[in-house]
Amino acid sequence: MSAPVTESSAFTPRVFSGIQPSGGLTLGNYLGAIQRFVGMQETGGYETIYCLVDMHAITVWQDPARLADATREAAAGFIASGVDPERSILFNQSRVPEHAQLAWIFNCVARLGWMNRMTQFKDKAGKNAEAASLGLYAYPALMAADILAYHATHVPVGEDQKQHVELTRDIAAKFNHDYGTDFFPMTEPVIEGTATRVMSLRDGSKKMSKSDPSDMSRINLTDDADTIAKKIRKAKTDPEPLPETAKELDGRPEARNLVNIYAALSERSMDEAMTELAGQQFGQFKPMLAELAVEKLAPISTEMKRLTDDTAEIDRILARGAEQAREIAAPIVKRAYEIVGLSAG
Ligand code: ATP
Ligand code: MG
Numbered sequence: 001m002s003a004p005v006t007e008s009s010a011f012t013p014r015v016f017s018g019i020q021p022s023g024g025l026t027l028g029n030y031l032g033a034i035q036r037f038v039g040m041q042e043t044g045g046y047e048t049i050y051c052l053v054d055m056h057a058i059t060v061w062q063d064p065a066r067l068a069d070a071t072r073e074a075a076a077g078f079i080a081s082g083v084d085p086e087r088s089i090l091f092n093q094s095r096v097p098e099h100a101q102l103a104w105i106f107n108c109v110a111r112l113g114w115m116n117r118m119t120q121f122k123d124k125a126g127k128n129a130e131a132a133s134l135g136l137y138a139y140p141a142l143m144a145a146d147i148l149a150y151h152a153t154h155v156p157v158g159e160d161q162k163q164h165v166e167l168t169r170d171i172a173a174k175f176n177h178d179y180g181t182d183f184f185p186m187t188e189p190v191i192e193g194t195a196t197r198v199m200s201l202r203d204g205s206k207k208m209s210k211s212d213p214s215d216m217s218r219i220n221l222t223d224d225a226d227t228i229a230k231k232i233r234k235a236k237t238d239p240e241p242l243p244e245t246a247k248e249l250d251g252r253p254e255a256r257n258l259v260n261i262y263a264a265l266s267e268r269s270m271d272e273a274m275t276e277l278a279g280q281q282f283g284q285f286k287p288m289l290a291e292l293a294v295e296k297l298a299p300i301s302t303e304m305k306r307l308t309d310d311t312a313e314i315d316r317i318l319a320r321g322a323e324q325a326r327e328i329a330a331p332i333v334k335r336a337y338e339i340v341g342l343s344a345g
Helices: 027-043 064-081 098-109 119-125 134-148 159-178 225-234 253-265 270-277 282-308 311-340
Strands: 014-019 047-052 089-092 154-156 188-190
Touching: 014 027, 014 134, 027 047, 027 064, 027 154, 027 253, 027 282, 047 064, 047 311, 064 089, 064 282, 064 311, 089 311, 098 134, 098 159, 098 311, 119 134, 119 159, 134 159, 154 159, 159 188, 225 282, 253 270, 253 282, 282 311
Parallel strands: 014 047, 014 154, 047 089, 154 188
Antiparallel strands: none
């Protein structure tokens, strides 16, 4: 075998993450992802790149008339939550063709056996997997391309995306091995904070998702105060009062979830929240939670509304972000094509 192609001994600390504009942003997206994005932007020491992954969204059918607006609305949600387009690169995926270009190579690197283990595909395809799109199945290879087109070293995500970031590492390692190179980094998932897996308000065994058919299952960043209060009032619970410690919430997924949301919104640990809440009935706790959620989310939804009123400004931000993104991705993807023996650009 020929000597390894040594490309890079150290990678620039670089953060990449994305959210699909497959519906409105939820409290799960906010606590599990967007707040983390802002945190990593504020921490400094990283270049931060955040993406509305609209090409992932079409792995299930999206109304074309709605998709572009959902992309703008999600971008507004990022900015309203504190992602600063002056300090982070913010753009939508379909403006940067390098993602799809690299994804093709990764489709040829990833193994069917790996893809067959992906739980998100099983969850989303459901019983009728034969009718799911090929794109939904190949989704993790496109996600690996999103990340590795930037040689990203860190990816902040919710718990549900851990498996896909691990697959990204497997793809990078196999590419490096198969082509005798060290071109792609071993990206680290960053799964931090109190609420890495916010659950559905209707079913404590399912995660909160923007694509859940029931709007009552989630809190949207655009919900008004009355809607938030109603959804929390109707959230599934059990008849017991809240216990003294977080440990005692084991086996009570719905109760745990509401306490978890309360803790995350008040920036406390679960145990700290329990000291305040111990002994409370849901009749007492739910209005407190609703008030806190409204207090935290109302300024974000007001700012989102203001930003989405000026679509030209959002489009300008996304176009500029895409230019900055391409400056990083184009040479990396060109080099990946050369390594494989394809004609690069
Ligand atoms: P969809 O139902 O269309 O898959 P989603 O709500 O799962 O939408 P994604 O765009 O798939 O949102 O995920 C964006 C980011 O939000 C990912 O980092 C994901 O891990 C995180 N995330 C999604 N749902 C939750 C949740 N319930 N709790 C914590 N993090 C979440
Ligand atoms: Mg998802």
